[in-house]
Amino acid sequence: xxxxxxxxxxxxxxxxxxxxxxxxxxxxxxxxxxxxxxxxxxxxxxxxxxxxxxxxxxxxxxxxxxxxxxxxxxxxxxxxxxxxxxxxxxxxxxxxxxxxxxxxxxxxxxxxxxxxxxxxxxxxxxxxxxxxxxxxxxxxxxx
Amino acid sequence: xxxxxxxxxxxxxxxxxxxxxxxxxxxxxxxxxxxxxxxxxxxxxxxxxxxxxxxxxxxxxxxxxxxxxxxxxxxxxxxxxxxxxxxxxxxxxxxxxxxxxxxxxxxxxxxxxxxxxxxxxxxxxxxxxxxxxxxxxxxxxxxxxxxxxxxxxxxxxxxxxxxxxxxxxxxxxxxxxxxxxxxxxxxxxxxxxxxxxxxxxxxxxxxxxxxxxxxxxxxxxxxxxxxxxxxxxxxxxxxxxxxxxxxxxxxxxxxxxxxxxxxxxxxxxxxxxxxxxxxxxxxxxxxxxxxxxxxxxxxxxxxxxxxxxxxxxxxxxxxxxxxxxxxxxxxxxxxxxxxxxxxxxxxxxxxxxxxxxxxxxxxxxxxxxxxxxxxxxxxxxxxxxxxxxxxxxxxxxxxxxxxxxxxxxxxxxxxxxxxxxxxxxxxxxxxxxxxxxxxxxxxxxxxxxxxxxxxxxxxxxxxxxxxxxxxxxxxxxxxxxxxxx
Numbered sequence: 001x002x003x004x005x006x007x008x009x010x011x012x013x014x015x016x017x018x019x020x021x022x023x024x025x026x027x028x029x030x031x032x033x034x035x036x037x038x039x040x041x042x043x044x045x046x047x048x049x050x051x052x053x054x055x056x057x058x059x060x061x062x063x064x065x066x067x068x069x070x071x072x073x074x075x076x077x078x079x080x081x082x083x084x085x086x087x088x089x090x091x092x093x094x095x096x097x098x099x100x101x102x103x104x105x106x107x108x109x110x111x112x113x114x115x116x117x118x119x120x121x122x123x124x125x126x127x128x129x130x131x132x133x134x135x136x137x138x139x140x141x142x143x
Numbered sequence: 144x145x146x147x148x149x150x151x152x153x154x155x156x157x158x159x160x161x162x163x164x165x166x167x168x169x170x171x172x173x174x175x176x177x178x179x180x181x182x183x184x185x186x187x188x189x190x191x192x193x194x195x196x197x198x199x200x201x202x203x204x205x206x207x208x209x210x211x212x213x214x215x216x217x218x219x220x221x222x223x224x225x226x227x228x229x230x231x232x233x234x235x236x237x238x239x240x241x242x243x244x245x246x247x248x249x250x251x252x253x254x255x256x257x258x259x260x261x262x263x264x265x266x267x268x269x270x271x272x273x274x275x276x277x278x279x280x281x282x283x284x285x286x287x288x289x290x291x292x293x294x295x296x297x298x299x300x301x302x303x304x305x306x307x308x309x310x311x312x313x314x315x316x317x318x319x320x321x322x323x324x325x326x327x328x329x330x331x332x333x334x335x336x337x338x339x340x341x342x343x344x345x346x347x348x349x350x351x352x353x354x355x356x357x358x359x360x361x362x363x364x365x366x367x368x369x370x371x372x373x374x375x376x377x378x379x380x381x382x383x384x385x386x387x388x389x390x391x392x393x394x395x396x397x398x399x400x401x402x403x404x405x406x407x408x409x410x411x412x413x414x415x416x417x418x419x420x421x422x423x424x425x426x427x428x429x430x431x432x433x434x435x436x437x438x439x440x441x442x443x444x445x446x447x448x449x450x451x452x453x454x455x456x457x458x459x460x461x462x463x464x465x466x467x468x469x470x471x472x473x474x475x476x477x478x479x480x481x482x483x484x485x486x487x488x489x490x491x492x493x494x495x496x497x498x499x500x501x502x503x504x505x506x507x508x509x510x511x512x513x514x515x516x517x518x519x520x521x522x523x524x525x526x527x528x529x530x531x532x533x534x535x536x537x538x539x540x541x542x543x544x545x546x547x548x549x550x551x552x553x554x555x556x557x558x559x560x561x562x563x564x565x566x567x568x569x570x571x572x573x574x575x576x577x578x579x580x581x582x583x584x585x586x587x588x589x590x591x592x593x594x595x596x597x598x599x600x601x602x603x604x605x606x607x608x609x610x611x612x613x614x615x616x617x618x619x620x621x622x623x624x625x626x627x628x
Contacts, residue, residue, distance in 0.1 A: 005560045011185055011213045012347070012555045038276050040588060062398075069394060076335040076387035079277040107277035114276045115588040116559065117345040117628070119390040120239040123397065123415035124215030140215055142239045142390075143346045143559065 002029035003036075010124070014116070015140045019133075024087050026128070026135035027064060027098070031084045034068050034121075037141060038081065040113040045083050047103025055098040061128045063089070063096050064137055068121045071102075075118070079107045116143050145186035150174075156209075156611040160193055167197040167413065173204040175545070175611045180209050180603055183556060187213025188220075194413040195223050200230020200422070202487055202494060206545050208501050209607035210525075210554035210599065214238070216416035219500035222548045225422060227482065227495045231410065232427045233419035234400060234434075236497030238478040239393040241434055242441035243348075243384030244315075245475050245502075245524040245551075247535060248449060250456065251468030254354045254375040258623065260459055264352060265581050265624040267455045272350055272448055273342045274628035275585025280341030282447055289337035289440075290325040293388070296439030300446040310446060312513045313471040315503060318442040320481075323435035329395050332433075336388025336440065341447040343383045345589055345628035347552070349529060350381040350448070352624035359619035365537050366618050368519045369472050378620060379452055380533055382526050383444060383628075384478070389437035396430040422495055431480065438479055445474060472535065473522035475502050477551045484510070485546050496546045504538035504549035504614045523614045525605055527553045529582065530575060530595030532621040534605040541612020549613040553601040559592040566591040575625075584627040593627055 006015040016033040020026030035042040057063040074080045082104035090097045119142040151159045162168040172192040196205035202224045211220030216235020292299045297318025300306040357374045400418035420426040453464035480497045505521040520538035527533045568587025584590040608614045
């Protein structure tokens with residue numbers, strides 16, 4: 001279960017928990033959950049368009065914030081729905097760095113089963129935790 | 144039961160949570176609601192409105208309107224006024240969709256005239272007013288021109304042939320917040336929004352063709368003053384905001400405020416979404432100027448959409464928009480912060496009013512109202528679900544107790560994910576058409592999320608605002624056609 005949507009939080013918006021054995025897996029799950037709010041079956045997206053994402057932040061949770069926000073930015077600025085194909089996070093560097101490769105399709109209405117636009121990642125209850133089972137991110141997206 | 148045990152009943156429609164409820168509360172929190180609506184409010188409302196009550200410089204109370212529900216930072220329906228000298232400004236008190244708002248437009252057509260054309264009208268509007276995820280608008284402008292839109296709002300539309308002069312007068316603040324400065328806006332924000340003028344967006348954004356049935360008119364005299372003079376008169380209501388541009392402005396400043404709130408200004412907040420800066424600080428003023436750019440973009444967005452609606456009606460009915468009487472009733476903003484003059488402890492004072500998912504509701508005689516509405520009070524437009532209808536109301540003098548604010552919608556009662564599990568878009572469309580509401584949507588899943596039962600009872604919300612003296616019901620408008628983003 002890489003992510004699950006939360007029904008009983010932030011009624012008008014979209015809340016989810018994303019999981020991973022590693023930080024990278026958890027980031028990938030969160031990206032998929034975010035795209036999954038916008039389109040049915042994100043895994044069906046073809047990788048016609050390619051791009052790289054490179055980010056830096058001092059805090060791991062804000063690195064995730066920036067990463068998800070980048071996916072939302074490309075949805076509006078280039079009308080791209082993205083799947084993250086590879087992702088590396090260096091937690092030994094200062095600031096922390098993220099390098100990801102993404103592939104995706106330009107949205108075409110009627111062709112893609114679009115759902116709901118995501119406006120932003122909110123900081124309300126936003127956070128990352130780690131326990132013996134792995135990593136969990138809690139995210140509420142503004143719809 | 145999520146209602147705090149310490150809540151105090153002030154009247155049948157007003158409740159107060161005392162400052163003892165939570166450490167750090169500077170003022171009590173006040174919730175306007177009937178007991179039924181209060182019981183329907185989720186726990187987030189109480190948590191969030193009391194967080195707002197902790198913000199530096201807050202005046203009197205942190206308010207929540209009758210349609211209040213769980214948001215982020217402020218609850219949806221949250222209102223807070225700050226002392227501009229000692230208080231803060233917070234993007235979490237405005238929201239990401241800056242100046243998401245409602246516009247209501249008249250026609251002189253009746254249901255009998257429109258009904259035979261409803262499919263053509265809705266189908267054409269669906270093609271001509273882009274909606275849904277990733278939609279781009281028909282106004283093709285450069286990034287530099289977009290910056291002018293952000294600084295001029297509806298005035299840019301008038302100059303470029305997308306507005307009538309009177310449209311501006313019928314828009315809150317004349318369709319332009321002065322002091323918008325695009326040098327405070329990031330390139331990313333411009334990049335995200337410059338080609339989205341004239342688009343509805345998605346989620347709860349919509350464009351609806353509605354009817355004012357005689358049995359739904361609550362106040363005939365004011366209805367007439369608002370332009371509803373014929374039985375079964377048809378009007379158009381739509382709801383949208385500042386699109387990706389506003390979303391990015393809010394995100395940029397949320398991040399900036401997060402970095403300065405505590406470190407530079409020593410302000411601790413209970414929720415990072417409430418990160419803020421003193422209003423008079425460099426960061427506070429920059430955000431205020433950038434927020435105004437997004438406000439203006441949203442006014443322009445709704446103005447350009449109105450232009451398209453006029454074109455479509457004109458083409459289908461072979462009459463000019465002027466001949467069809469397509470005059471605006473009003474345009475109201477939901478998510479803003481504004482410097483306004485209100486009575487504070489008996490003295491007229493300039494204060495910074497944050498409204499998030501809440502509508503300004505100037506009562507009769509208030510400064511800033513167009514002459515046409517001086518005696519009636521401001522038209523207030525409260526949108527309901529696509530199945531149940533919406534309300535046109537008028538501002539009342541009693542709204543002075545909420546810094547002239549009332550509700551903005553019916554408020555969600557069910558999460559989007561839950562609604563998608565319960566309803567199917569195609570089935571809902573068929574059922575609504577059988578009931579006389581023809582719907583087109585950019586997303587079947589999105590349509591299911593907006594099903595009527597996912598929202599609270601709009602009649603109860605509108606009634607609660609009237610009982611509380613915030614706004615008076617004038618007409619309940621029922622849908623016959625709807626475009627859902």
